[in-house]
Amino acid sequence: xxxxxxxxxxxxxxxxxxxxxxxxxxxxxxxxxxxxxxxxxxxxxxxxxxxxxxxxxxxxxxxxxxxxxxxxxxxxxxxxxxxxxxxxxxxxxxxxxxxxxxx
Numbered sequence: 001x002x003x004x005x006x007x008x009x010x011x012x013x014x015x016x017x018x019x020x021x022x023x024x025x026x027x028x029x030x031x032x033x034x035x036x037x038x039x040x041x042x043x044x045x046x047x048x049x050x051x052x053x054x055x056x057x058x059x060x061x062x063x064x065x066x067x068x069x070x071x072x073x074x075x076x077x078x079x080x081x082x083x084x085x086x087x088x089x090x091x092x093x094x095x096x097x098x099x100x101x102x103x
Contacts, residue, residue, distance in 0.1 A: 009021050024053050031057055042062070043062060062082075
């Protein structure tokens with residue numbers, strides 16, 4: 001049984017005018033899921049404001065998608081958003097992919 005689940009609240013690849021994801025509203029739902037099922041919650045972040053609202057809603061794991069990571073300016077902005085926050089990148093899962101596959 002898994003002890004975490006991932007979710008995408010912002011649908012940046014969706015066509016304009018169609019469903020763009022539930023956004024911040026979905027983070028409240030994820031808080032309930034986290035509490036009820038004792039799961040860690042992972043969310044993709046693409047912008048600094050995603051980091052801020054995810055931290056406010058107790059999100060445990062963050063990941064940066066392929067489109068975002070290919071833009072060095074976006075990565076720099078996300079790095080700045082995490083800077084000074086009281087999170088451990090190893091226990092939060094920020095570096096999970098590189099840690100698992102770089103050895």
